[in-house]
Amino acid sequence: MNRYIIAELNIKMAIFGKILKDQSRAYQSLISPEKYKFEFRSDQDSIRIEGNIIQKTKEKIISETIDKWIFYRKEDKILKIQKIYYKNNNNAEFRYRELLKKYPLLKFDDYEYINTGFAFSRALLDYNGFCLHSSAVALDNKAVLFSAPCGTGKSTHTGLWRKYFGEDKAIIINDDKPAIRLMGDTFYVYGTPWSGKSDLNTNAKVPLQAIVFLEQASENCIERLSNKDAVRWLYYQSLRPTGPRSEEKTSNLLNLLDKIVCQIPIYKMGCTISEEAVELSYNTTILGK
Template identity: 35%
Template sequence: MISKRYKIADKVIEVSSIYEDVHEYCKDYVTNEQSDFSVTITPEDIALEKQKSDSEYAYEGLPLPNFSDELLEETAVYRKIAEIMPGYDTFVFHGSVIAVDGVGYLFTAKSGTGKSTHTRLWREYFGNRAVMVNDDKPMLKITDSGVIAYGTPYNGKHRLGTNIAVPLKAICILTRGGENSIVRIDKSEAYPMLVQQVYRPQNSMQLMKTLDLVDTMAESVKLYQLGCNMKIEAAKIAFEGMQ
């Protein structure tokens, strides 16, 4: 086994893996601090990940994938970490977080809507004022003073992210539209998408805790819906609308 420690969302995790690839993937988060918890991957974990991926592809009527054991192990590590983090008031959320002047904005939507494209527009519009926090699976921590968004190693196929933490000001549900427009929405309007996009643990107690955290988050940050045509002015309209 290969063991190293990583600091993700202010928690130190000791990861013991069969393959080295996991540690290359997480190298930007390595630390020598004392661990808060540990995860260990077994051949059975890798076999379970293969079974899950095969089932998902079969359900969609797609050819079965041929993922390597190394890639499946990376997914197994991610899943084990995501299962534990709600115990620390933290959860994984599927979305793209970008920070402007040190303040975070999270964009979420159904797959293929254009989250990554939209945050790219922000980087083009704001230049050095904008920093990509995480382009796929940020972690969000609920605190008494608000929500903190963290970069994680799980930052999408283009590996866009930074090992930083920023206060989260707003969550914006992205939709495609001919015109750029942004409106404030309430918790009841946003909640179905928020629950859909959060990582939902298999453990029932951790799942209940996660749903409680999402509920608190929806009351702690401003919520918006953005119709976006993916032109550069969409970034200006979205940013100004969330101020």
């Protein structure tokens, strides 16, 4: 089990798949902290993967629970269903046997990458942080997050920032699920290994400057959202908690959203795929024009 520092949190992860191994390499730590905040374990003891053939190789004793995040149950020493099991608050163990049988085109690597990302975002809510479905770009030590439903063009827009300002100046912190944490009185954006379909993420910490919700439009326009509308948009695009303590964690999320809208400008922008869209978003968010 390797040690990682992600969003200034000490984490232990037992990683088996190539995707998460490659994505997490920049976050690996050689220094052993005194205490870990939480740990994730993708345990392959219970399965052996040979092409699309899944065979059970080791029994585990599992405590039964009624929580919907725990999908496996022990009856007569046979695990009927295996998916995700949370224990000890934020620690997580993962089982993929039934999922791999049901969706053979998706591989173990994919499930490990997806599920550990959700587990991280869920655990982050206990540490003044949350993950926002967005593409985060940093310029002049200021982070701007562009959020939108899948396929709207948030990655395209931040890609235009890199083209316009240069890839050495406009840095993609995370192209899909950046972490946001309130540290003291300042909101910071952090890179994480979980960056969606792309591998664009940077192990960086940058003060949050603004959040922009994008919509496709024939003309470029931008307006600042009211606090009420901003909370609604933020909540919709946040990775919301499920499973154990979901009510408590949802309360943590809403408290953070209340604080962020009072401190950080939140915009809605209709944009085209153009340099003019980049200039408008840059002038509004970074320069404050």
